[in-house]
Amino acid sequence: MNKEINTSENNFEQCIKCTVCTVYCPVMAVNPDYPGPKQAGPDGERYRLKDPEFFDEALKYCMNCKRCEVACPSNVKIGDIIQKARLQYSSKKPGLREFALSNTDLMGTVATAFAPVVNGTLKLGAVKSVMDVMGIDKHRTFPSYSGEKFVTWFKKHAQASQQQYSRFVTYFHGCYANYNYPKLAKDFVKLLNALGYGVHLMDKEKCCGVALISNGFKKKAMKQAESNLSQIRGAVGAGEAVLATSSTCSFTIRDEYEHILGLDNSDVRDSVMLATRFIFKLIDSGQARLVFRSDFRKRIAYHTPCHMEKLGWSIYSVSLLKMIPGVEFFMLDSQCCGIAGTYGFKKENYPYSQKIGDSLFRQISALSPDVVATDCETCKWQIEMSTGFSVENPISILADALDVEETIKANK
Amino acid sequence: MKQDKGTHYDVIVIGGGITGAGTARDCSMRGLKTLLLERFDFTAGATGRNHGLLHSGARYAVTDQESATECIKENMILRKIASHCVEETDGLFITLPEDDLAFQSTFVASCQKAGIRADVIDPKEAILLEPSVNPDLIGAVRVPDGAVDPFRLTIANVVDARMHGADILTYHEVTNLIKDGDRVVGVELVNTNDGSRCQRYADLVINAGGIWGHKIAAMAGATVNMFPAKGALLIFGHRVNNIVINRCRKPADADILVPGDTISLIGTTSSRVPYDQIDDMKVTPQEVDLLLREGQKLAPSLATTRILRAYAGVRPLVAADNDPSGRSISRGIVCLDHETRDGIPGFITITGGKLMTYRLMAEWATDLACKKLGKNVPCTTAQTCLPGSGEEPKKKASGKTFGISGLGKRAARGRHGTLSSKIENSDKFNSSLVCECEEVSVGEVNYAIKELDTYNLINLRRRTRVGMGTCQGELCACRAAGLLAKASGCAVKAEEDLAKFMNERWKGMYPVAWGETLCEAQFTSWIYEGVCGLDAFHTGKTAK
């Protein structure tokens, strides 16, 4: 059912001006320089169609969190409208800062090679000043780079052993797990292997492009997206699900490729998903079982990243975490942490970024959990920097709590 | 308005449509002491109920050379004198597979004869120029059509008339003409708001009452046989097209799609209506269906575009006896000197014509008036810019000049041209938007109240577009009513006005109330009737 009627390709017309989106916009709540989702989205779009001169550069304050879309009772793709308008109309060319922040692969490759130096210098006062000049906020701590990329490790230590499995998944590790935090990727391999699945990597995985999109590099984003889609098609064609451990990577490939970049991904969209959804479905349908260590004890608070809220998938990560017998679980209120990828790195956004996250940080501090669980790497940076509490991906927590031997046995 | 029997004018112009406003402007510019009368609000008749098409004349080129020639001349004049009311969009005349492509060459030849630029272009080029056009087209001709905002154009004429010393009375209906023997010497008036009565006298009364002019002429004892031809139109929620799209064939139903400000309009139908119905035009479901069906042939995306409202106007055509549809009647101007025609001195009727030729109509009527009054002053309306249309300030860089706090200023400049500098912006409360769909600020509303004869919400809508946007008044009407209450000092009157206004909005919505429009309507009712209890102020009336 669900037939839509008299809604144009410009879905903004479904807006009936109810103002609900303005209530749930995290930016609007702290920064009056942002026109707000209603004005920036459906209202403004109508004027931009009349004359592109009506485009307002203040749309850059949109974090693309999509919370307006989640709240909208009329199914208006408010966030998409805003992001598309930025790519289409903005006359401001992205600068060096935007280049540095969005070209994650290039920066990651260079930085990994010089990890000890880079990690040291990123903390140095002088370097911080240069960052400041570039417009990157000096309060920000860049995530440190790992000395060995996950892909390098995988090829050396894990690839060969994957052949013993008869079922496979393809892992879209993303930039973060590759360059900054290979532990997460290794945990993923450990978990999937225990469940009886071998892990394949794509031959040439590119950054999903989320930062390119939000920083205005549409062409480059298209190129990377097309490359990723063709790789994903290969995997899906071989009957493998393509799993990610980052909610933003999953979301970008599934939704932004089509909605913002206009690429047809309908043939593979359903096969790209977050690892926790894949695992939950296996368990829910009785095809797999997880066995946990009896000595695992932790108080865990789960934070719902914005793109996870949009995907609607926190239910999977949360259900899995709740399966661990030794876990005392708390659900944090679903609200934006303020980082929004590269957004919070920009000097002009930093104070707002922290203000947006403030209520979340206070809730975490009040709960004082052993660990905060979340499916997004940039949320992890933001929460760790702002609260001092450690943050882990649910996959890492599951891997940590897992009784590997028993799980392997159970899934033989 | 105090009764003042002593006021005597050179000319009284009856009718606050574009013809009356234009005539009042011309008269006052030529030094005649002028009074302009309107029974409701400016543009309440056919002026506010048409396409807003800045005809190139191409539409009439094949059937009516005279009209076509007039159109293209006036078209070029309006671009100059009313630049803030005109959008130079150009127009396409497209041939669809079901049309006869042979008509195109007749069409082009006729255009050229009338002095209208008409370039045959490749259908593919037409699609590039106007992506919304039906991609099945087999022929396209580009002509200098455009869009003109009849509300702005009328107000600019009114403002200019007043600047030249004219008096203006809205909400004053002529109930009778005062005669001295056969000569018309004045008018009896009733205030349509409070029922009070008064008279005004003049050497000459000019009847510019459009379709209602028939009644005015009758008061003088003259017969002007008008042909009430109803035309229905639909307003779509946003700019579907940026170039006017016409069908390249003999004029028929629903064959013009005009982009106007934030919306697009499809029209019209044409049907004869009885005289007693001209004050209460309703758009029938059959007309809506026909407009949609035919409109989709011009731009297929209309099938999935939200329809904001439907409305109908009555063309003030002068009747011929042998044409049942009214289509083949000349849109030509009719200027009647009732002294020579009917032996009634002191009375002129200016009628026929169309929005496009209003200035020429005014010129003819004023020429005749001057002749009768013994004034020998040439017409300068074709050379003199209307207020608001002066030199544009330098175009600004995209998105920069206005920024977030300038929301509404840009839209206001579009609406008021250079006069937008009169909008008060200094106060910290003034930049807030009253109407978010059409970007109308508190400052602009207050400007309209102060300077543009705005006493109620419907006046305000016509001056500023408040309530004309997607939500049709759901948020803005109440906000604006609050400002009107402040200005008038009477909250209850403003609340009753709000109820009337919401009824007027509904009148245009219910013929197309399905999909989003019905959601919007239900939501609006919940807010106004449910949360606010506005039904308590319902007087059973609709705003005029």
Next chain:
Amino acid sequence: MKFDSIIIGGGLTGLVAGISLQSKGKKCLIVSAGQSALHFFSGSFELCSAPGDYEDALATLPSSHPYSRMGVARTLELASGVKDFFLSSSIKLSGEDKRNHFRITPMGVLKPAWLTLDGYASVPSDRKMPWKKVLVANVGGFLDFHSDFLMAGLEKEGVECIPYIINIPELDRLRTNPTEMRSTNIARALTGNVLCELASQLSKAGAGCDAILLPAVLGLNDPENANSLKARMDIPVEFVATLPPSVPGIRTQLMLKAHFQSLGGTFLMGDTVNEGVFEGNQLKGIKTVNHADMVFQADNFILATGSFFSRGIKASSTEVFESVFGLDVDYTEERPQWYSPDVFEKQPYMEFGVRTDDKFRVSRDGNVLSNVYAAGSVLSGFNGLKDGCGAGVSILTALDVADRIANGF
């Protein structure tokens, strides 16, 4: 994924049903396609606007009305428990047992009300105004509330009104944004130290008044800020609704949702049910846009998707249809019959909704679905505006079907 009950729609109806079932030990899932009509809440729930005691008023309703179908006795029995029901979600409501009191609307009109949120301006059933003199305060530049309208109404009732414009410098920054001086954004600013300033301004301006009336711009997430303002003042402060968004409505929604979740309920926000898995005349499960092939299974389902505004039912130019499963709908086929030309007259379209049997079970192609119930605004046969019963139908039909499901009758 398996639940006892799945509720489609997370507004007032869905949440009441969810809380009711979850507190009876049933495992519930609520799927909500965006935020609900509670965001336009007036501050009062209405039961029936017909005059007289409820018992008599309800008896005047047509047989198609959900109350008539539940029976007046059953309706009133359910109604008697509603105050306590909301109190369990920490929402304090007040109202008279047998008849309507009156809410004061932002236009100064007295509207019949059943239960009014604690702290919202109302008048008892005898219409005797509780004050002789009030301060009517508004935030400078706030366009979604006009004191002039409220004052005109109160003065008509014989109340002397003193207007006052609140001047809070903290709002000046917000004011630089031309569209966002909205109730909710003001509510975010009126917190902490700003409340002290507000209290001192109001105390001074309201000296000698019996009450201070404020637009509902306080307490977005919880009643704390409103209470804290009141605690600082000697004169009673009461709130009056604003144009949307509704601060009390959002707070009510948040508190009901939080209570539902604290009882163990699962709430999916921003997701749309797009398919039902049927077996004969039973619904076995649903699929949603976000969860694609994941089937959410349950024994029973409640359709609480609302009316046109919430897209529970939709209209094309030729038909009215139920949007999730294509259920049978009660409506008039001829489009011109859907409307009355006067917007304030009874609009027939308002009564369109899904067809249900005597247990509020829906049907498809004439066949009753034995485990799918409908509740709230999606039901046909009533006009929430004209009968003044919108919230009452939502709450009471939700409680009714929840009771039927939990107790199997």
